[in-house]
Amino acid sequence: xxxxxxxxxxxxxxxxxxxxxxxxxxxxxxxxxxxxxxxxxxxxxxxxxxxxxxxxxxxxxxxxxxxxxxxxxxxxxxxxxxxxxxxxxxxxxxxxxxxxxxxxxxxxxxxxxxxxxxxxxxxxx
Amino acid sequence: xxxxxxxxxxxxxxxxxxxxxxxxxxxxxxxxxxxxxxxxxxxxxxxxxxxxxxxxxxxxxxxxxxxxxxxxxxxxxxxxxxxxxxxxxxxxxxxxxxxxxxxxxxxxxxxxxxxxxxxxxxxxx
DNA sequence: CGGTGTGGTTTCCGATCGGATACCAACTAC
DNA sequence: GTAGTTGGTATCCGATCGGAAACCACACCG
Numbered sequence: 373x374x375x376x377x378x379x380x381x382x383x384x385x386x387x388x389x390x391x392x393x394x395x396x397x398x399x400x401x402x403x404x405x406x407x408x409x410x411x412x413x414x415x416x417x418x419x420x421x422x423x424x425x426x427x428x429x430x431x432x433x434x435x436x437x438x439x440x441x442x443x444x445x446x447x448x449x450x451x452x453x454x455x456x457x458x459x460x461x462x463x464x465x466x467x468x469x470x471x472x473x474x475x476x477x478x479x480x481x482x483x484x485x486x487x488x489x490x491x492x493x494x495x496x497x
Numbered sequence: 498x499x500x501x502x503x504x505x506x507x508x509x510x511x512x513x514x515x516x517x518x519x520x521x522x523x524x525x526x527x528x529x530x531x532x533x534x535x536x537x538x539x540x541x542x543x544x545x546x547x548x549x550x551x552x553x554x555x556x557x558x559x560x561x562x563x564x565x566x567x568x569x570x571x572x573x574x575x576x577x578x579x580x581x582x583x584x585x586x587x588x589x590x591x592x593x594x595x596x597x598x599x600x601x602x603x604x605x606x607x608x609x610x611x612x613x614x615x616x617x618x619x620x621x622x
Numbered sequence: 623c624g625g626t627g628t629g630g631t632t633t634c635c636g637a638t639c640g641g642a643t644a645c646c647a648a649c650t651a652c
Numbered sequence: 653g654t655a656g657t658t659g660g661t662a663t664c665c666g667a668t669c670g671g672a673a674a675c676c677a678c679a680c681c682g
Contacts, residue, residue, distance in 0.1 A: 394519045395518050395519075415658065415659075425643095426660060428641075450650075451649065451657075451658070452658050452659065452660095453658080453659095461608075461611070465600070472593050479589065483564060483565065489565075540629075551629075552631080554630095556670095576628070577627090577628050577630095578628080
């Protein structure tokens, strides 16, 4: 099976937060990362995405499904079980996403410096 | 100098419109592409970005400036001349952007198919 | 003098976003 | 029966987005 998701997998000061490149909506990139190593259940996804509401998670997942990046499967178990998994198309996104993460890490300090410089100008002006 | 920008450089049905990956806000990616081959003036940028309002262009350019991706220069000519140019940081984005464009082109049909399939389900349901 | 071009800013407004909260059906466990 | 879990929906609401339109300072042109 699948190791549990690390509740802290998304560091609040993750360099990617500064990155000008985004996947889908606010949550889509993180959801895709959560599915990288296998299917996940709805409530399982909510753990690393700590502040997400059910509404926001549903909306984001539906968009990913509509775009063919994620597949939703309802299992007929005794207890209700719905799993979300990356499609091959969704999985193919991981490679460019890795390139973007690498870019963000490489240029994190430049991005921080630029923000701080403009904040100083703002404060001075 | 710099060849004029092609007014049609952004095909309304460009595959990148379907891409789930975005650079900055709605316009930032296109602006960066416009600056790829050298600095451009404000009104020059408005040509390929046909429907953009001055307000939207200003806002997007200010954000790019704040993030250190674009530099704004006011030239002291007789006529007012303001030019926007990519910084080295902004230029470094071109490489991952190319990777994304390649991904979007490679998977355009899959993306289209997924959208159409979900639209059919929507219509049938 | 008025008209034109440049590089914007301001105001208004409808649409969308995103969080909080409450609610729900189905099923299980006690 | 009652409580808890799962996978959501429905409603409200303030904040933000994004376009349309009007306006503006400044310089040049004739």
